[in-house]
Amino acid sequence: MKLLEKSQIRSWDLDTIDHQNISSFDLMLRAASVFSNWFQSLFFDKTRTIHVFCGMGNNGGDGFCIASLLAKAGYEVNVYLFQFNNRFSDDNLSRQKEVESFDKFEKFTPFPLEQKDLIIDALLGSGINGPLKGEYLKLVSWLNALPNKIISIDIPSGMDPDQPTSGSFVHADHVLSFEIPKISFFLNENSDYIKNWDYRSIHLNPGFVEDLKVMNYLIDYDLVKSILRQRKATENKKDFGFAQFCGGSPGMLGSVILASKAAMRCGLGRLAVSTPSIYHSSLFSSCPEAMAQADLPKNVSNLVDFQLVNEHVDAIAIGPGLSSAKESVRYIDEFLKANKKPAVLDADALNIISRNKWQPRIGAYSIISPHKEEFERLFGTCDSHYSRIQKQIEKSKELNIFIILKGAHTTISSPDGSCYYNNTGNVGMGTAGSGDVLTGMLLSFLAQGYTPLETCILAVYLHGSAGDSAAFKYGNIALIASDIIEFIPSVIKNINGK
Ligand SMILES: NC(=O)C1=CN([C@@H]2O[C@H](COP(=O)(O)OP(=O)(O)OC[C@H]3O[C@@H](n4cnc5c(N)ncnc54)[C@H](O)[C@@H]3O)[C@@H](O)[C@H]2O)[C@@H](O)CC1
Numbered sequence: 442m443k444l445l446e447k448s449q450i451r452s453w454d455l456d457t458i459d460h461q462n463i464s465s466f467d468l469m470l471r472a473a474s475v476f477s478n479w480f481q482s483l484f485f486d487k488t489r490t491i492h493v494f495c496g497m498g499n500n501g502g503d504g505f506c507i508a509s510l511l512a513k514a515g516y517e518v519n520v521y522l523f524q525f526n527n528r529f530s531d532d533n534l535s536r537q538k539e540v541e542s543f544d545k546f547e548k549f550t551p552f553p554l555e556q557k558d559l560i561i562d563a564l565l566g567s568g569i570n571g572p573l574k575g576e577y578l579k580l581v582s583w584l585n586a587l588p589n590k591i592i593s594i595d596i597p598s599g600m601d602p603d604q605p606t607s608g609s610f611v612h613a614d615h616v617l618s619f620e621i622p623k624i625s626f627f628l629n630e631n632s633d634y635i636k637n638w639d640y641r642s643i644h645l646n647p648g649f650v651e652d653l654k655v656m657n658y659l660i661d662y663d664l665v666k667s668i669l670r671q672r673k674a675t676e677n678k679k680d681f682g683f684a685q686f687c688g689g690s691p692g693m694l695g696s697v698i699l700a701s702k703a704a705m706r707c708g709l710g711r712l713a714v715s716t717p718s719i720y721h722s723s724l725f726s727s728c729p730e731a732m733a734q735a736d737l738p739k740n741v742s743n744l745v746d747f748q749l750v751n752e753h754v755d756a757i758a759i760g761p762g763l764s765s766a767k768e769s770v771r772y773i774d775e776f777l778k779a780n781k782k783p784a785v786l787d788a789d790a791l792n793i794i795s796r797n798k799w800q801p802r803i804g805a806y807s808i809i810s811p812h813k814e815e816f817e818r819l820f821g822t823c824d825s826h827y828s829r830i831q832k833q834i835e836k837s838k839e840l841n842i843f844i845i846l847k848g849a850h851t852t853i854s855s856p857d858g859s860c861y862y863n864n865t866g867n868v869g870m871g872t873a874g875s876g877d878v879l880t881g882m883l884l885s886f887l888a889q890g891y892t893p894l895e896t897c898i899l900a901v902y903l904h905g906s907a908g909d910s911a912a913f914k915y916g917n918i919a920l921i922a923s924d925i926i927e928f929i930p931s932v933i934k935n936i937n938g939k
């Protein structure tokens with residue numbers, strides 16, 4: 442799904458008004474009716490009074506229309522207009538007559554509310570143009586300190602739709618965004634303050650967005666479904682890719698097993714594993730589908746094993762559990778020189794690359810999957826999650842590689858400067874080996890012939906979805922990396938139908 446910046450959302454509204462030959466008031470009515478239906482499905486208990494806090498722009502206009510619809514639906518509704526200056530939007534002024542009466546505040550003074558009552562926040566929408574000050578700031582600080590549930594129309598008032606907010610904004614319990622979610626819903630800076638968000642279509646003109654160039658995307662079910670291929674009945678394992686996984690070192694076998702199983706569960710045809718020979722028998726007992734082909738990293742000095750296997754494979758993943766031992770450093774050096782295949786680099790491969798400043802040697806269109814610390818070792822420290830994403834995009838363009846910055850709301854950046862936000866996954870996945878599962882999934886899709894971007898999208902989304910199913914079964918405290926693998930089959934089957 443394309444994610445639009447606020448100026449693009451504004452243009453989309455105007456284009457719809459023009460294209461569908463409607464007034465901006467018609468569009469506001471549509472938005473109000475969509476919000477009111479959504480609200481009633483969530484808060485059906487009509488014994489709680491609803492307090493609608495309206496500002497002076499079109500978000501406030503939505504508030505008046507919604508108050509009227511909810512009153513007609515049988516809710517007890519109180520409306521307040523906060524008129525801190527004289528800059529009303531036309532639709533706001535004309536919509537004030539939708540409600541029988543409202544209280545007007547030219548200066549904010551606190552007033553009592555019952556704890557069980559609900560607050561609808563219609564103070565400011567996507568027209569925000571700077572940090573909240575003065576009376577707005579007092580009002581929002583008061584709202585945030587109340588125990589009442591707050592439900593925001595379109596966006597929490599004061600929140601910047603495109604980037605972290607410099608200042609205060611409403612801490613919403615629920616938000617219903619019109620047409621598409623806002624980019625800022627996916628920024629970790631906002632995660633603690635926007636508990637539940639959803640979006641509903643208000644039937645903006647789809648033609649406008651089809652042709653629109655955007656730099657930000659949300660990875661959603663439809664996108665993943667459109668990428669995941671159906672198999673033909675006559676295909677065989679040779680059609681599903683041959684992958685090579687290089688990882689593990691004395692004491693670190695787990696990553697090899699987790700990545701191997703995850704790779705096979707994502708539909709890989711054949712897997713060759715290069716890992717220390719002492720582990721070959723354990724690998725066979727845990728993942729008999731894999732072939733152990735090399736003794737790593739002991740006998741890589743002449744790279745015979747590596748090249749023999751590499752010549753025949755469709756994709757390679759390197760790094761998990763490799764350690765930073767001398768032999769591993771040499772192995773990565775040789776790999777960067779010799780490898781000609783699509784590649785996924787993770788964990789110790791990235792640590793070795795950072796330490797030796799080999800970033801420019803990473804092959805074009807490779808995929809790297811650092812978590813925050815690995816990312817900062819590679820590219821330097823950043824003072825916020827948002828600035829880290831900006832650097833991620835810059836480095837993807839500069840090095841011509843795909844970067845997966847792992848964490849809550851994993852982002853994928855592509856060499857063309859675009860950024861894909863993921864919204865699957867949960868805090869239970871912060872557990873040893875969870876990243877190794879992702880590496881195996883990436884390897885699998887890359888070897889099956891998906892492009893590097895398709896590979897990143899599929900693996901990141903499915904990894905998070907499998908993690909969500911695992912958290913549903915085991916809870917986010919008990920969840921371990923193997924549980925994610927347990928749910929890969931069902932999440933793929935749910936999407937692909939097979
Ligand atoms: N026709 C349309 O364009 C539609 C707009 N809709 C609603 O309209 C909203 C956008 O409306 P507007 O563009 O009028 O924007 P707002 O309702 O956010 O109001 C913006 C106005 O608030 C003031 N303002 C901005 N930043 C401020 C700050 N930091 N402190 C104090 N005042 C500030 C400015 O006077 C600005 O013009 C959307 O969020 C959505 O709720 C929906 O009704 C759908 C249709």
Ligand SMILES: Nc1ncnc2c1ncn2[C@@H]1O[C@H](COP(=O)(O)OP(=O)(O)O)[C@@H](O)[C@H]1O
Nearest residue numbers: 847848849866867868870871873874875876877
């Ligand atoms: N709070 C979170 N919300 C969603 N996903 C998370 C969260 N914490 C971690 N993850 C995911 O779990 C995985 C952890 O990977 P990583 O840090 O490399 O672990 P390891 O190195 O132990 O395998 C990543 O895919 C990351 O996106």
Ligand SMILES: [K+]
Nearest residue numbers: 562565596598
């Ligand atoms: K709002």
